[in-house]
Amino acid sequence: MEKKGCVLMQRYELGRLLGQGTFAKVHHARNLKTGMSVAIKIIDKERVLKVGMIDQIKREISVMRLIRHPNVVELYEVMATKTKIYFVMEYVKGGELFNKVSKGKLKEDVARKYFQQLISAVDYCHSRGVCHRDLKPENLLLDENEDLKVSDFGFSALGESKRQDGLLHTTCGTPAYVAPEVINRKGYDGAKADIWSCGVVLYVLLAGYLPFHDSNLMEMYRKIGKGEFKFPNWFSPEVRRLLSKIMDPNPNTRISIAKIMQSSWCRKGLVQKPVIAEVPMKEPAPLDVDAIFGANEDSNSSVESKQELSKPSNLNAFDIISYSAGFDLSGLFEQTDQKKEVRFTSNKTASTIISKLEDIAKRLKLKIKKWDGGLLKMEGSTEGRKGVLGIETEIFEITPSFHLVEVKKSSGDTLEYRKAMKKDIRPALKDIVWTWQGEEQQQQEEPPELGQQLPQQQEQELPQLGQQEQQPSLAIPVHAVAP
Structure with missing residues (x-):
């Protein structure tokens, strides 16, 4: 069992416990070489194997290899021993946005800033073919500069997870934030469902409570299905118009992210950020995801796949984002x-x-x-x-x-x-x-066979209202180490 002060892999000194769930716990830690603070999520491999969550972890790794954005929590590396998996992540000091809004509604300018950053991150994820599918204040963290960071991609889906009809069919997410088409289980566009969830988040930030809430879960589902909610009297006309378009129960007429960003309310107070120069970054060795779960040797060795000269590199998300508009929200309007x-x-x-x-x-x-x-x-x-x-x-x-x-x-x-x-x-x-990428078109062929790398998530019931998800969250993997 890991204790405060112990050293992991001769690289990180473990600090205080930050949080704990059913399958994982998170510690503050310090990089012994650089002194940088990190958060290390420690996942019990045996528990994960018992409950059959291997596929979910592999899928999340595959998803997060595509994502690197200033408003998404970064994972620096993945390490593994015979009994544990370690995710070394960006340390986000400010905690959950949920903690801030639980004390009461936010000022409109503050809520707008968080919403702008959320939309920027979600738009970037969608441009990479990734849908989050569980956006809520509990999964939105704040750093020391009060900037938002999206976390927990456990329910996320890649574009190739779609069936032949071009839609997703897995019911997941947290009930109060889930789009009507997800509840109906008739297939849905993951990107449009994310937009709905962003609208619910914005409502919560401005109101201090949920737009859809009822002690009877089925009655709450009925309200969600009809888009039945009321605006508090302090909501401005501009934000009312925007939220009405975002929380449109018909996904076909729901506003797009591009139009959200073009809205006068969303553009208000938008600060032009300086252009971030491209910085050369050494691409780490490819990660063998299966090796993380198969590390049974007793000697310290790196679980890395050998790369042939002509083999493509694993996706270097930094190289892509450095010349995308994702760093600057205003640049996304081009x-x-x-x-x-x-x-x-x-x-x-x-x-x-x-x-x-x-x-x-x-x-x-x-x-x-x-x-x-x-x-x-x-x-x-x-x-x-x-x-x-x-x-x-x-x-x-x-x-x-x-x-x-x-x-x-x-x-x-x-x-x-x-x-x-x-x-x-x-x-x-x-x-x-x-x-x-970036073009809406129906695919006429079956999705690619991704084996166990990107499996279809099994159909599951929605959790009860208010129930916290206890899924381990992963991010950009770099390499694995086996004892």
Whole structure:
């Protein structure tokens, strides 16, 4: 049993207990090398195995490898022994937003700031194909600067978890914050369900209580299904209009995140943040998720998968976010068709994707170069209006059978690049593309086989009103260590 003052893996000195649940406990800790404070979640492997939560943890790891945002709790690394799993996370000092709102309603400007940060984080998650599905004040933390951090992705889902109808079918979340279509169990769009939950959170921040509450759970479900709630008299007309559009019981007419961010109420007081420069970051060794649960050796060894020269790197979320608009909420209002990069997911192997890119390069008479980690660069043979056209593609492994591919212009004329993308490259990629990121389209094929990496979550009953979820929360894994 871990005690205060003990040293984990010769790297972290364990401190006071911060919280405890059924399957995990969280300690404050100090990095012995840097002195930085961290939070370490310690999960009992035997308990997790007994209750069959392995798939949920693996799914959450896969999800969080895609997410790194200033308003999302960061996980620095994952370590494992024969009996325990350790998640070394960002230490968020301020506690839950729930604790603040439980003392009473917040001022409108304060609530707006938290809502702006929540929408920024959720929009970024959706751009990565991730739906949280359990947004509530208990899962929103505050740091020392009173900035919001989204946590607990235990119920999250990736886009490829959808069935053939393009919808999610797992009933999950906390009843008072769940969208009507989730309760109806007829399939739902996870992103639209998250928007509803954001609206309930905003209502709670401004009112100090829930919009839907009843001692009878079925009566509360009825009210949610009809969008039956009342505004307190102190709600401004602007926020009333916005919340009416967010908590629209019809998901097809519910307001989108883009329009929420364009609303006059949400834009009010928005501060232009300085541009954050790209910082080179060394990509850690890939994490073998199965090795975390199979670490039974008695010697200290690193549970890492060996990477072949041509194998794509695990998704480096920092590289993606450094040139996305996620750092700056105001930047999210730019027109998407002005971006110089596109991304798509594929359920093909890395070698198949690379082979397809080589065929395209040959057809377009482009020279192709390769770098380790799935980075390829294609260059034209003739000068264009603004020099030689250069196109870079980078392949990120989410699981061995599921990849995210980014294509962007590295040099040359933007119009020439867009023309090549529209007329030649995109049509040629059609047979390997699962979905183009950021585009709403129904998929006509079955989801990729992800094995145990990204399993379908089993149908489960909604928890009772007020019941706290006791699921271990994971984030961006870096590596594992076995004793």
